[in-house]
Amino acid sequence: MFGYYLDLALHSLKRNKALTALMVLAIALGIGASMTTLTVLHVLSGDPLPGRSDMLYYPQIDPRDDSGILPGKEPPFQLTEIDGFNLLRAQRADRQALMTGGAVPIQPDSAAMDPFYVEARYTTADFFAMFGAPFHYGRGWSAADDEAKAREVVIGSELNERLFGGVNSVGRTLRVADSQFRIVGVLGNWAPSPHFYDLNTGSYGYAEQVFMPLQTALDLHVAHNGSTDCWGNGTGGVGRIYPSSSCVWMQFWVQLDTPAKAADYQEFLVHYSEQQKALGRFVKAPNVRLRNVMQWLAYWQVIPDDVRLQTWLAFGFLLVCLVNTVGLMLAKFLRRSAELSVRRALGASRRALFAQLLIESGVVGMVGGAGGLLLALLGLWVVRHRPSDYAALAHLDPAMLLTTFLLALGASLLAGLLPAWRACQVAPALQLKSN
């Protein structure tokens, strides 16, 4: 029966080409627009470290005094140097890393290459293991190297390609910010997106190429990039980068393998805040947060407003296209009342007519969906060629491909339901009389 209905559907669609084309085009445009924006949204709201992100937490505490221009009740986004090192050395989590970002000059030995700046991350030993950064060659540095302010660096694959043509450069020396460093590791391709561990430097399409021990970086006074918030009368300047207790500029991440450990850690943060208050450093009552990666991204509202707005716009567009298709299909089905009532008179049940009409709308949906897929691919191509920092990420993955087809089929069946039901209501042979 399905084959026969399909045949009937194709026959009927062919009979009125302009109307069919209009329906298919409307569905294709609606699906194309929604899938393009939905894919961008899907890519941007993705999990940067699948399988790991729910064990990684970002502790926040509130060391501010009562004045200060940081608004709201939330604790600051970052930690002060002194609190960062206190929490790091407390070792209360399974793994922990303190970090901040910057840019360092690379001074190649060969005279043929001019010095250049690359993005850098200054961090502590657990960084690589905690975030699962893959090593192509070598390994990270140890906690002992951290304390010893070792002149050791891990470089990214891009920098290794640029400086050494991609060969194993572990053990070689590299001149960074006027100091000799020993390369201890080369990372594979690794660029978590969004750049969750430090969103101040940009959320998407950002990958550091130099990783050096935080204490080494502090020792060398290398340039710091990112956000800094200071309060009170602690002034910056000579000697240190920023006042260690009244400027927040460091990020601290911890790995807590079980929810119980996370609860314990939160308690530890409260306890730490109370202790600091007793010491006279903190003024406010304990104000702590412990968000995991996805909660942190949601809190930061990392997805650009424009992208969410575009998604709503596209779905509004799809809705109008669907209403349009329902109207056209209704017109088409009702026009065939005569044919349908003859079929009813010849013994076809309402259910059979309904199935036949739904198959017809399903065909429109499938063709529209295929067209929509092509339009979505075109749309994503346009997005990729637009200058935005997430442009390169806009690709259709299998999950989104499946979603497209389900959306198209669902949308057109939904659009076919009302017209098919209305058209089935014809009385058998009533239409025959007037002929």
Added chain:
Amino acid sequence: MTMHPILAALRKHKAGVVLIALQIALTLAIVCNAVFIIGQRIERVNRPTGLVENDLFLVTQQWVGAPSGDEPGGVAKLDTMQLEDLAALRNLPDVASVAPINTLPLLNSSWNGSMALQPGQELRQGQARTTYYFGDEQMLSTLGLRLVAGRGFTAGDVQHRGFRDTTSPAIVIVTRELADKLFPQGGAVGKTVYIDGSSSPTAIVGVVERLQVPSTGSWVNAFTWNATLVPTRLNANFSRYVVRAKPGRLDAAMRAVTPALYKVNPMRVLDDDSVRSFAEIRDRAYRADRGMAILMGVVCLILLCVTAAGIVGLTSFWVGQRHRQIGVRRALGARKVDILRYFQIENLLIAGAGVVIGVLLAVGLNLWLMSHYEMTRIPVPYVLTGVLAMLAIGQAAVFVPARRASNVPPVEATRAA
């Protein structure tokens, strides 16, 4: 013609009528809000920064192996290097003037703070947020700012200090917007203010007409025009110079910069991005806004086409269905123009109902957008224009099928359906 037969006929096509009205309502709601967003973006992109933007460009460079600005002695050395650069740039034949600067409007890199009338107070006490531009005595003329009160900076005013040093300056120039906020009674020149909660006083010596802050993000909406100019060269391992080329000599001046700076000191990083015209900075700052406006525009256009096509399709169907009735009316003496009017009025009724619902939806959508995004209340002219546009599109779409209907000959009445 009375409305009665039209209304009676509409009752026979309830589903179709409701669908067209709904489509018109949804289209109106989306298009109104989208056009409003486009309007807002265009307004944002076109607002003047306060600079004379022609012939202006920015040089950003970093020294390699320079002393740290955080070390004693480093600051003095860095300042000497900066002065050498400035002298070299000022000597270029195509350059009119040069000033060191920390940032420019639309550059999205800024040093923000607050200004108060009492010492030791920060923003919380209800004073003004501001952003700082650090430069020297040539800053005003190079940027092309218009002084409306007081005086500009002189060479004697200019200090220098380390990049992270937060000592309060002795004098500043502020924008009119900031001056009015701090001193609503006027007469800001000569008054004393306190910067970033400091207890050392700062005197306002001049007021400029207009200067935008560097950031274009929504978080600066409250202080977009509150800029403060400080006569201080900042010393760090990088520096920025804003350069005004002689009229029409922008390209030549931009090309001459890199060799001139390398000649002063080769130990620095200057790449493709280091010398940028202000036009390019503006272009880059508003890229996302332009893209959004274009996307919204395209979607609106397609949406209107789809809706118009839907009206054509459904009306054509009705015309086909009523062939015989039209013939009967013609046979009973109705003129062609009466048939045409009939379909036009029918469409006007449906579209009228659609736009009434559409206006409600548009306002509802606007309220929803206001609560979730950076959005203001949609002005009435936008909605009215949308209503008129939808009615016009409905009439245009219905014209072709209605004309076809009016051409049905009276003899149709005698034929079987």
